[in-house]
Amino acid sequence: MLLSQEEMSFDFGGARLDPERDRELLVWIFNQFLYGEVTGIQVGHWLYRAPTLDAANFLARQAVEELQHVDRFNEILGLLSARPGESHAAVRFLSSGMMGDDWAEHVCLEMALGEGYVLNVLYALINTLDHEKIRSILSKATRQEERHVAFGESETIKAVRQNPAVKSRLLGLSLWSLLGIDVLARAVRRRSSEGHPLLEQFPAFLRHVRGSTELRLERMGLLEKPVSEMGFLARSSKMGRAALGHSARRLWPGRRPRLTKTYLVDSRLGPNGIQA
């Protein structure tokens, strides 16, 4: 990954989440994760459109992992004596509403950014939740999510290198994605009780998530200066143009040849046989 675990982790200064005291909030959080993992079915859409055999292999494995995560989060809800429940509209927007219209949008918004947010929260839970079994389940899923984010980052860099024109659209859509995070943060704040040692720090945690996302955008070559220095007009115009480009692609999707047409020139089928 372009960011280390340390860079993505937030220091809550020793504050903890208690599985009994904070049960209601934890159940709400894990229900959001559950929805996000079910959107693993969207990987099937991208497998059909994978640009290379390597990408297709990655996606096939990712689909299995995400569906296994559905079982793991259901198991966690069981450990909290809860049943699966509804997701929040902002989570549905970030996971399904932000679904890309082409490969570049998918790898940047859903994988590098979207799964990056998931990692921010996973690290926070692993560092603060007083429940060993749940932490161990989360740690295993985290290693797989790190691979998903790393793949999203490297594919985004490749996509921009191949077609620098997509850079501005990806940045504009990333700003929309950050807006979704703000909405979600307000929902969590409404659930927090006064004086909670960890939730009191939630605004600072959110600034950290935004900061690490901006750092990721910078290291992928999409962002040149902090979003806060961009100015309202520049930000709005980037977001407006990106939304327009996104909708236009929905109406007139590009026709990229499928792997069944291109596999003979795919680097994976080189003269030395199938790569490991």
Ligand SMILES: [Fe+2]
């Ligand atoms: Fe997952």
Ligand SMILES: [Fe+2]
């Ligand atoms: Fe994932």
